[in-house]
Amino acid sequence: MLNRTILIGRLTKDPELRYTPTGVAVCQFTLAVDRPFTREGGERETDFIPIVAWRQLAETCANYLRKGRLTAVEGRIQIRNYENNEGRKIYVTEVIADNVRFLESNRNSSNDEPIDISDDDLPFG
Template sequence: MLNRVILIGRLTRDPELRYTPSGVAVTQFTLAVDRNFTSQQGQREADFIPIVTWRQLAETCANYLRKGRLTAVEGRIQVRSYDNNEGRRVYVTEVVADNVRFLESNRSEGGGSYGGQGDGYSRSEGQRAGNNDDPFSDDGRPIDISDDDLPF
């Protein structure tokens, strides 16, 4: 059997970090993922998918992810239920992420990309000429990119 999900979308709000009574970090956020088709009015629709991360990955997401950031999430779908205050059974479907990749650099931290996997994360710094945030400002001249920054 297989339960594996890969999503790429944008955060709808900043992640919410909490701790369980035993001190385990858990972060929740929602990812807006565009659908592959448009509506009859020509508008693209999106699905809003709840994401949960645990432990060190949860703290990393809370520290570095912000509303609007493009993010890739890999994990599994989980369905859980609980009884609400009115005594009704409520079912929740969410993605429990074990790998989160930050696909856009955080401008306030000077660039770079952050990714989380399992209980840790790694940081790789991209090199750009000058202080301009526009990577295409060199008017077609070659850009120095290390092989580690290429996705293939």
Template sequence: MLNRVILIGRLTRDPELQYTPSGVAVTKFTLAVDRPFTSQGGEREADFIPVVTWRQLAETCANYLSKGRLTAVEGRINVRNYENNEGKRIYVTEVIADNVRFLESNRTNSNGGGDPFHDDGKSIDIPDSDLPF
């Protein structure tokens, strides 16, 4: 049996970081994943898929992901249910991610937003003695 999912989409809003009573980090966000076809009206449609990350991955996602950022998620589908305050059974389907890839750099300002590999147009002067070859 196999329960594996890979998604590529954009975050619909900033991730929400919380901690369980025992101190374990958990981050939740929703990924908008475009469908590979258009509606009868010619418009693109998307699925909005809830994603949950745990522990160190949760903290990393909370620190580096933001609304609109293109992201790849790998994990498993989880279906859970609970009874709400009115006694109604509520079912929740979500992806429990064990791997998240940031597919775009996070450019929050003109100098690359903390991206050390951002090309700001300045040349880099490295002496020949520093080159390993």
């Protein structure tokens, strides 16, 4: 049996980092992934896929990912359920991340200046 998924998309908002009562880090974010086809009007449909990362990967995601950043996630699909306050069973489908790749540099307005490196600074030549 095999349960693997690879997604590439953009974060819909900054990730949320929390800790379990036993101190294990868990980070949640949503990835917007375009579908490979368009509607009649030319609009591309998008799926919003919840992602969950645990432990060190959770802390890394919380530190480096931001809203709008292009990101690749490799993981497995998990379906869990719980009972809400009204007694109804709620099903949640999410991707448990095993690997997260940051596909764009982390740019913000104060760090967009080019780096000045002379040929003497390079270890090869």
